[in-house]
Amino acid sequence: MNGWMGKIVKLDLGTGVQEIVEVGDETRRRYIGGRGLGVKLYADLCSAATDPFADGNALIFMTGPLTGTLMTSGRYQVVSRSPLTGTICDSSSGGTFGAVLKAAGLDGLIVTGRAPTPVYLSVHDGEVDVRDASALWGLDTQQTQKAVQAELSAKASVACIGPAGENRILFAAIMNDKDRAAGRGGMGAIMGAKNLKAIAASGGASVAIADPAGYKDVASRLDRMVDKNPVTGKSLQVLGTSVLVNIINAHGMFPTENFRRGVFNDAEGTSGEKIAESLLQRQSACYKCPIGCGRTTRTKDMSGEGPEYETVWAFGAHLGISDLTAITEANYACNELGLDTITMGSTIGCAMELCETGAWTAGLRWGEAGKLREWVTDTAYRRGIGADLALGSKRLAARCGRPDLAMQVKGMELPAYDPRGAQGMALSYATSNRGGCHMRAYMIAPEILGHPVFLDRFSTAGKAELVALFQDVSAVVDSAVLCRFLQFAVGISSFAEMLRTVIGLDFSDEELMTTGRRIYTLERLFNNRAGFGRGDDTLPPRFFNEEFQTGSSRHRRVRLDEMLDDYYAVRGWDKSGAPLPRTLAELGL
Amino acid sequence: MIDLDRATLVKMIDHTELNAHSGEKKIANLCSEARSFGFYAVCINGGYTRYAKEQLEGSAVLVCTVAGFPLGAGTSSAKAFEAAEAVRNGSAEVDMVVNVGALRDKKHDFVRADIRAVVEASRPALVKVILETCYLTDEEIVAGCKLAVEGGAKFVKTSTGFGPFGAFPDHVRLMRQTVGPDIGVKASGGIRNFKDAWRLIQAGASRLGLSSSVGVVEGLSLYKFAPAAWLEEEIPCHICPARFANLDKQPKAVYAYYKKKCLACPNLETYNRYYE
Amino acid sequence: MVKFYGLLRRHVPKAAVEIAADGLTVLALLRKAEEEAGGAFLDELLDRERGLLTGTIILVNGENIRLGQGLETRVGAGDRVDLFSPAGGG
Numbered sequence: 001m002n003g004w005m006g007k008i009v010k011l012d013l014g015t016g017v018q019e020i021v022e023v024g025d026e027t028r029r030r031y032i033g034g035r036g037l038g039v040k041l042y043a044d045l046c047s048a049a050t051d052p053f054a055d056g057n058a059l060i061f062m063t064g065p066l067t068g069t070l071m072t073s074g075r076y077q078v079v080s081r082s083p084l085t086g087t088i089c090d091s092s093s094g095g096t097f098g099a100v101l102k103a104a105g106l107d108g109l110i111v112t113g114r115a116p117t118p119v120y121l122s123v124h125d126g127e128v129d130v131r132d133a134s135a136l137w138g139l140d141t142q143q144t145q146k147a148v149q150a151e152l153s154a155k156a157s158v159a160c161i162g163p164a165g166e167n168r169i170l171f172a173a174i175m176n177d178k179d180r181a182a183g184r185g186g187m188g189a190i191m192g193a194k195n196l197k198a199i200a201a202s203g204g205a206s207v208a209i210a211d212p213a214g215y216k217d218v219a220s221r222l223d224r225m226v227d228k229n230p231v232t233g234k235s236l237q238v239l240g241t242s243v244l245v246n247i248i249n250a251h252g253m254f255p256t257e258n259f260r261r262g263v264f265n266d267a268e269g270t271s272g273e274k275i276a277e278s279l280l281q282r283q284s285a286c287y288k289c290p291i292g293c294g295r296t297t298r299t300k301d302m303s304g305e306g307p308e309y310e311t312v313w314a315f316g317a318h319l320g321i322s323d324l325t326a327i328t329e330a331n332y333a334c335n336e337l338g339l340d341t342i343t344m345g346s347t348i349g350c351a352m353e354l355c356e357t358g359a360w361t362a363g364l365r366w367g368e369a370g371k372l373r374e375w376v377t378d379t380a381y382r383r384g385i386g387a388d389l390a391l392g393s394k395r396l397a398a399r400c401g402r403p404d405l406a407m408q409v410k411g412m413e414l415p416a417y418d419p420r421g422a423q424g425m426a427l428s429y430a431t432s433n434r435g436g437c438h439m440r441a442y443m444i445a446p447e448i449l450g451h452p453v454f455l456d457r458f459s460t461a462g463k464a465e466l467v468a469l470f471q472d473v474s475a476v477v478d479s480a481v482l483c484r485f486l487q488f489a490v491g492i493s494s495f496a497e498m499l500r501t502v503i504g505l506d507f508s509d510e511e512l513m514t515t516g517r518r519i520y521t522l523e524r525l526f527n528n529r530a531g532f533g534r535g536d537d538t539l540p541p542r543f544f545n546e547e548f549q550t551g552s553s554r555h556r557r558v559r560l561d562e563m564l565d566d567y568y569a570v571r572g573w574d575k576s577g578a579p580l581p582r583t584l585a586e587l588g589l
Numbered sequence: 590m591i592d593l594d595r596a597t598l599v600k601m602i603d604h605t606e607l608n609a610h611s612g613e614k615k616i617a618n619l620c621s622e623a624r625s626f627g628f629y630a631v632c633i634n635g636g637y638t639r640y641a642k643e644q645l646e647g648s649a650v651l652v653c654t655v656a657g658f659p660l661g662a663g664t665s666s667a668k669a670f671e672a673a674e675a676v677r678n679g680s681a682e683v684d685m686v687v688n689v690g691a692l693r694d695k696k697h698d699f700v701r702a703d704i705r706a707v708v709e710a711s712r713p714a715l716v717k718v719i720l721e722t723c724y725l726t727d728e729e730i731v732a733g734c735k736l737a738v739e740g741g742a743k744f745v746k747t748s749t750g751f752g753p754f755g756a757f758p759d760h761v762r763l764m765r766q767t768v769g770p771d772i773g774v775k776a777s778g779g780i781r782n783f784k785d786a787w788r789l790i791q792a793g794a795s796r797l798g799l800s801s802s803v804g805v806v807e808g809l810s811l812y813k814f815a816p817a818a819w820l821e822e823e824i825p826c827h828i829c830p831a832r833f834a835n836l837d838k839q840p841k842a843v844y845a846y847y848k849k850k851c852l853a854c855p856n857l858e859t860y861n862r863y864y865e
Numbered sequence: 866m867v868k869f870y871g872l873l874r875r876h877v878p879k880a881a882v883e884i885a886a887d888g889l890t891v892l893a894l895l896r897k898a899e900e901e902a903g904g905a906f907l908d909e910l911l912d913r914e915r916g917l918l919t920g921t922i923i924l925v926n927g928e929n930i931r932l933g934q935g936l937e938t939r940v941g942a943g944d945r946v947d948l949f950s951p952a953g954g955g
Contacts, residue, residue: 221626242954244953551927
């Protein structure tokens with residue numbers, strides 16, 4: 001088989017039974033791999049009634065046919081039902097693990113059941129061994145990886161959870177290859193609930209390529225396109241993603257103090273430019289990646305990876321904090337403990353506003369940089385106010401009687417772009433299948449960055465079509481599996497060509513777009529069955545009722561009503577947000 | 590959705606490198622890119638014809654050489670010699686520059702003969718006639734097209750790329766109208782991205798001379814499924830040659846011609862903020 | 866007031882420079898800024914034909930010039946111009 005390894009193993013941690021999951025050619029073609037195939041298999045194995053922490057819940061680790069081949073192809077996707085949101089969720093992580101899992105002989109691994117005592121898995125030569133992890137339980141993610149490598153092989157790539165996952169924190173992350181994270185949605189908590197501490201992979205299998213000459217052409221072309229492009233060839237390497245701090249702030253939409261304001265007084269102090277001149281040791285890159293957006297940094301007392309843009313915001317402007325060292329050290333803590341930085345920071349910001357309004361008496365105050373690391377650590381262990389922060393902003397705010405102060409959609413906290421500054425982004429947030437996520441349709445690209453075209457961010461015209469388009473293309477890239485940053489340099493035809501040369505199947509551009517749409521719609525179907533509908537395709541009241549008074553996004557409100565019906569129409573869904581029968585028929589669902 | 594696929598687009602492109610300062614490495618790179626993407630031809634200066642032919646050995650990519658370039662003001666025999674030599678060295682197409690001065694002087698017989706001389710000398714290669722629209726009125730463009738066809742050329746081409754401006758949809762439309770469906774219309778000069786290229790194709794261009802070929806092809810990928818809003822007509826002045834009229838760089842009469850056109854334009858009221 | 870961000874700072878000694886701009890178009894202002902700020906940064910923002918590169922962001926008082934008259938947008942005294950070369954992230 002070209003591209004795919006042709007083997008997916010399903011393992012029940014309770015019974016120890018392993019089986020090969022057969023995936024027909026038809027299914028492979030229609031869902032490709034990674035996110036698409038993961039979602040398809042999850043929907044077949046579980047249902048919208050499955051409790052994320054139930055033994056019967058499946059946790060799926062999936063690679064794609066392009067994993068281990070072209071640049072950036074070390075990524076993998078983790079799919080399950082999110083304990084944070086209750087929606088279907090796929091979480092993406094970079095590094096090398098995906099490529100190594102494939103080199104170990106598997107396309108993917110499905111874990112069900114629950115081990116009676118902590119275990120970890122070792123994947124090698126297509127075989128999965130279950131090993132005792134009692135000595136590892138309690139270790140942080142960095143210690144865990146080292147310990148597993150010491151036991152197995154220095155070359156093993158390890159994906160693991162830290163104390164946060166062990167304690168089933170709803171936004172616990174899975175960490176791999178030191179500091180790469182499958183961050184959003186609490187996939188780490190599911191691992192913890194299954195008593196699964198880590199998965200280690202090693203091997204030397206190579207990926208079969210259908211058309212080696214064509215592949216070589218495509219690869220060298222991709223090299224050239226990525227190198228020539230100023231974003232992937234220069235900006236991301238030199239300044240990382242935090243180059244966005246000054247940009248978003250200048251557009252008056254840098255969410256400050258729980259999205260109350262759009263301009264942060266000391267954005268400069270937490271910017272990519274500042275990181276480059278103060279904490280940066282060197283850039284770091286994932287498997288076969290020439291882009292190298294990663295930041296290896298050190299503060300006076302600590303060192304590690306990051307922070308990147310979302311984190312710099314979540315622990316920075318969002319909390320009124322401009323102390324870059326404190327932000328960075330909180331980031332390190334999240335990496336070590338295995339926590340999603342966006343949800344963590346956002347929850348703290350929500351907590352600060354709850355305290356300010358008197359809805360909570362925990363005494364958190366804006367700008368309190370000194371306590372950041374402590375709050376993060378306490379959250380991982382449910383200690384003190386950490387037990388409250390561990391609820392995430394939605395549940396915490398609801399408990400305090402101010403649900404409107406949680407900046408979340410469908411339970412997942414919004415990232416670092418205020419939707420009042422970009423109408424398309426507002427629609428993107430509202431219709432994302434995994435909740436408040438900026439990656440499903442990164443509308444910032446056209447609305448702010450001007451890539452690939454520049455659009456008026458305050459206009460709602462044409463945004464519905466575009467959001468749907470981006471959501472579909474992103475689904476394809478997440479299923480291949482490759483890094484989304486390639487989208488700054490190449491478009492859908494290039495991805496079609498990559499798949500053609502590697503797999504040998506004749507994917508046309510149109511077929512690929514349909515595939516993306518199919519994946520997106522399947523996710524939507526699942527969410528509909530889980531009880532989500534039009535009422536959840538919305539944003540917190542702040543964005544409809546409050547306006548900034550200063551900055552270049554002042555006096556603006558989100559006009560979702562101008563876009564949502566259009567979006568449903570473009571998608572072929574009815575007014576309640578459910579796919580119409582003809583749409584399902586078209587997509588073969 | 591744009592009804593153009595990548596395979597068709599690449600076969601419309603002459604991948605071009607005509608700079609005086611381009612060395613062998615640039616030409617080698619040009620040829621390797623052309624091979625890799627499958628462009629129709631590479632378009633280069635005469636001195637590199639043989640080298641390019643060697644670099645493209647075994648591929649389907651053609652070599653296209655320019656003659657009497659970029660001014661077109663040399664003698665007919667010099668142009669003819671250049672063309673014949675290029676063909677001997679392996680060129681399948683010759684892009685010649687029309688005698689712009691003679692065209693403006695209305696010396697039509699001379700212009701026709703000049704073109705015919707190159708066409709004869711180039712057989713069996715095909716000849717494209719560069720009109721250099723930035724120095725011409727619409728009337729002169731129409732005349733130039735007719736003379737090119739009468740002279741036996743198979744293509745008319747907008748620009749050298751070295752003049753004050755390059756290809757515009759209005760000019761391409763005019764050229765296509767004049768020559769009809771059987772003669773090629775090549776748009777060249779100032780085509781920076783897919784949007785520019787798409788407008789010219791819609792205006793009737795059947796070949797594109799590009800140095801940003803790779804970006805244009807990748808652009809198709811990005812625009813293919815794009816909503817109509819992305820390809821919307823810009824402010825008409827942005828794609829009108831009259832706006833780019835430049836007294837420093839164009840003959841006074843041509844500049845005055847464009848300015849007059851501008852003042853008589855129905856769009857002037859709406860977009861008059863562009864003018865002092 | 867012209868402010869430079871990101872990679873542009875590699876080309877100029879100071880991140881912000883005061884330029885007498887009254888009535889100049891943005892393009893003219895950029896050329897003047899290149900002279901006065903003492904660094905060749907135009908190629909990071911503009912292509913060979915001196916049009917805006919895809920991804921270049923130029924704000925005048927917080928508004929993107931692409932929504933105005935592009936490089937022909939006129940800048941007045943006291944206006945603030947923010948310059949960003951193409952960048953991206955997530």
